[in-house]
Amino acid sequence: GQNIDQPTEMTATEGAIVQINCTYQTSGFNGLFWYQQHAGEAPTFLSYNVLDGLEEKGRFSSFLSRSKGYSYLLLKELQMKDSASYLCAVMDSNYQLIWGAGTKLIIKP
Amino acid sequence: ETGVTQTPRHLVMGMTNKKSLKCEQHLGHNAMYWYKQSAKKPLELMFVYSLEERVENNSVPSRFSPECPNSSHLFLHLHTLQPEDSALYLCASSQGHDVPSGELFFGEGSRLTVL
Numbered sequence: 639g640q641n642i643d644q645p646t647e648m649t650a651t652e653g654a655i656v657q658i659n660c661t662y663q664t665s666g667f668n669g670l671f672w673y674q675q676h677a678g679e680a681p682t683f684l685s686y687n688v689l690d691g692l693e694e695k696g697r698f699s700s701f702l703s704r705s706k707g708y709s710y711l712l713l714k715e716l717q718m719k720d721s722a723s724y725l726c727a728v729m730d731s732n733y734q735l736i737w738g739a740g741t742k743l744i745i746k747p
Numbered sequence: 748e749t750g751v752t753q754t755p756r757h758l759v760m761g762m763t764n765k766k767s768l769k770c771e772q773h774l775g776h777n778a779m780y781w782y783k784q785s786a787k788k789p790l791e792l793m794f795v796y797s798l799e800e801r802v803e804n805n806s807v808p809s810r811f812s813p814e815c816p817n818s819s820h821l822f823l824h825l826h827t828l829q830p831e832d833s834a835l836y837l838c839a840s841s842q843g844h845d846v847p848s849g850e851l852f853f854g855e856g857s858r859l860t861v862l
Contacts, residue, residue, distance in 0.1 A: 642789065668847040669847045679855055680751070680837070680855045680856065681851075682853070683850040683851070686848055688847065688848070725790070727790075729847055733846075735790075735792070737789035738789055739788055739789045740787075
């Protein structure tokens with residue numbers, strides 16, 4: 639079966655760096671997405687990786703290794719507003735998005 | 748107008764009621780989706796419409812009935828639901844339903860409670 643694994647919850651300190659991991663086993667691969675979802679709000683797109691390597695976008699970076707079935711989202715200079723759930727999703731060979739259960743990130747002052 | 752709008756934001760219904768969730772997108776997208784989001788579970792895809800035709804129906808119980816009258820509007824009709832159907836129902840849209848790099852634009856969801 640198809641599976642996406644990510645930690646249920648993580649805690650980090652304001653101003654620090656945190657890495658949220660995502661491992662996947664899917665039927666084919668057409669890219670990996672990260673979404674951010676604040677409590678009670680809509681998920682919003684953060685990043686898309688289809689080739690191996692690191693994509694940087696401001697304080698957020700996303701890394702992909704297709705051979706290892708692995709990705710991470712790196713958040714730098716953490717701010718209180720970064721407290722949210724982070725959803726990892728992989729598009730399989732049928733262009734279906736397979737979702738992880740999300741990682742709830744708690745930022746402490 | 749925000750990109751994807753859902754109404755109502757909150758809904759409480761009994762098991763014998765009939766209600767509908769509404770979604771409207773102002774982005775000119777061709778594909779629209781209904782997802783179910785339950786606590787600590789992955790998003791569950793329920794239905795996908797592309798150019799107003801249903802392209803996905805992931806074994807969803809018949810008590811959920813989608814309707815897509817045009818490319819901007821999507822409804823989810825609810826009838827004789829069960830308490831386990833209580834969840835956040837998210838609507839989303841995208842340029843196409845089979846575009847690898849196509850990101851989804853979500854609405855804020857309709858929080859459904861079935862008593």
